[in-house]
Amino acid sequence: MADLTWADGLFLASLTLVVCIVALLVLGMAGPRSAGGQRPDLTGSCSNHFLFRDERLIDHDASGFSLPDPDDTAQTDWARFRAWLTFRFPDLPVRLADLDPDRATSLHSQSGDIATRLDLCPSRRTVHVTLTDTAQPEPAIIHERLRLCQSLQDQSAALFHAPCPVWIRDKAGETLWQNEAGEAMNPDHRAEMLRAAGQPPAPGDTVTERISLVGDNGRTETSYDLRVTGTDRGLVLCATDVTRIVRAETARRDFVQTLSRTFASLTVGLTVFDRDRTLALFNPAMIDLTGLAPEFLSSRPGLISFFDALRDRQVMPEPRNYGNWRSQINDMVRTARGGLYQEVWSLTTGQIYRVTGRPHPDGDVAFVFEDISVEISTMRRHRAQIDLRQSVLDRLTQGIAVLSGEGRLMFCNTAFGILLGIDPDSHLAGMGLHDVIAACHARYPDAGLWPGIEHGIAQGPLGAPIARTLDLPGDARLDLQVISLGRGHTMLTLAQHQAGHLHLASLKTG
Structure with missing residues (x-):
């Protein structure tokens, strides 16, 4: 110790002072709290x-x-x-x-x-x-804030990479933050989008506006639904790309307009009833066919009321039993929903309507009204003409049969069946060329005649008529003719003559 210099002593004294000051500070930090329960703030700001x-x-x-x-x-x-x-x-x-x-x-x-x-x-x-x-703050508060900060960072990353553009703006209109999609948007489109935000909503309120952005070609390029939410510090804007939805809505609207114009031009009446049996759709032809007032149809009457109105105007047959009227209508609707309903209504005015019920999705049912009066009249007149011609042919004693280009028997008269000895109703239906020739050969055997006739008809249109005469037992004769009628059709005629008739005919012509 005697060897210590005055410099060493000064160093030891200084070290002792520093240790004392540190000890006082430590004791002060660990000492009692203030009256307010808080430890004195020794850290400063x-x-x-x-x-x-x-x-x-x-x-x-x-x-x-x-x-x-x-x-x-x-x-x-x-x-x-x-x-x-x-x-x-x-x-x-x-x-x-x-x-x-x-x-x-x-x-x-x-x-x-x-x-x-x-x-x-x-x-x-x-x-x-x-x-x-x-x-x-205390360590626990710092830890909680760090935890919240980490959570916010995760949420911010998710929001930053979201496909929808998002902006946060202050009350002065300055952009405080935007996500990746917002940054990537065309600057002109982004500016137009932010200008379209309009009047800022109150804090907590949200407004949505559809924005259509026009491209360089002057046509709508992209459509967005801009959702603006007010906050205490400004606005949060989120834009959702709805271009495909807008195009689908436009296509659907155009389709509905086209469909409406098509319905308006139809000559058949169309009514569609929804699942609640309320008239949901009708076309103008329905007014012309039924005489129902447009105001009545536009009021969306129920199904029973609609058919009641048809009955009152005599646009449907009178029910046989008014007590079962509603049951008949319900049965008709059930049948239509099964896709099975079709009736022909003969009205007192002479008109004839064909009414068809067709099922539609979601329980809807559509009824189609067609005025088939002209069609029925034409069909009846045509049927009468056919019956008259058949009656005339059946009066002839000459047997006549007509074969199609495919060799199918189209029709024959009564005399043809009698000459072949068969019942026309049971044997001639569905016969072909080979069957007809086989029946002729069985009735009038001639091995050299009938195969040639069959071959000539089967080869197609004949260049000239074929005429043959076949001698029959008892001095009778069978005159045979094959004539082309055009379009591949062929007429086969058979005429049987007795000997006495032949002699009389020769005297008259001699």
Whole structure:
């Protein structure tokens, strides 16, 4: 110890003083709390400093700090810095030039969780900004905030990569944040979208507006549903691409218009009843066919009321039993829903309607009314003419048969069946060329005649008629003729003559 110099003694004294001061500090931090239950704040406040010159950030002491990405290339550093702070300090000036150059401005955080102050001190061309937290939170609070921060980062990442463009704007109309889809949007379209937001809704309210963006070709290129939600600090805008929906709606509308024009031009009446049996659709021809008033049809009457009106105007047959009238209508609807209903109504006016019921999706049923009066009249007249011609042919003693180009027997008269000795009703139906020739050969055998006749008819149109005479027992004769009728049809005639008739005929012609 005697060897210690005065310098060594001074060092030991200084070391002892430092140890004592540290001990006092430790004891003070571990000592009793204040009367308010809080431990005295020995840590002090925490501040960061930012220096701006002409709206450009030239220096700061915040470790790990970087300005938010700019919305466009013309955005200043101060605008980006303001966007970073505005959610806690909404009263920040839009430009630094708006500050009073003769005095400092202090703003206090409005978030309510941490007591934070922002001081702005202008000095010539520079502005010194100080961000100060006046109190340090406890470790548990710091941990909870870090946990919430991590959760918000996850949500922010999901929102940033969402396919729908999203923007967050303040009350002044400045864009504070936008996601990846918002950044990728055509700048002109993005500006038009944000301009279309219209009157900002109140906080908590949401309005939706459909926006159609026009491309360079002057046609609608993309359609969006813009959803705008008001907040305490501004607006949240979310745009959903509904181009395919709009195109589908346009195509459906055009299809309905085309369908409506088609319905309007139909000559048949059409009515469609929904699942509640209410008239949902009718076309103008329905008015012409039934005489029902347009006002009545437009009032969407029920199915029973509709058919009651038809009955009152005698546009449907009178029911045999009025007591079962509703049951008959219900049965008709059930049959129509099964796709089975079709009736022909003969009206007292002489008109004839064909009514067809067809099922439709979702329980709907459609009834089609067709005026077939002319069709029925033509068919009846044609049938009468056919019956008359058949009657005339049946009166002839000469047997006549007509074969189609495919060799199928189309019709024959009664004499032809008698000459062949068969019943026309049971044997001639469905006979072909070979069957007819076989019947002729069986009735009038001639091995050299009938195969040649069959071959000539089967070869197609004949160049000239074929005429043959076949001698029969008892001095009788069979005159045979094969004549082409055109379109591949062939007529076969058989005429049997007795000897006495032949002699008389020769005397008359001699």
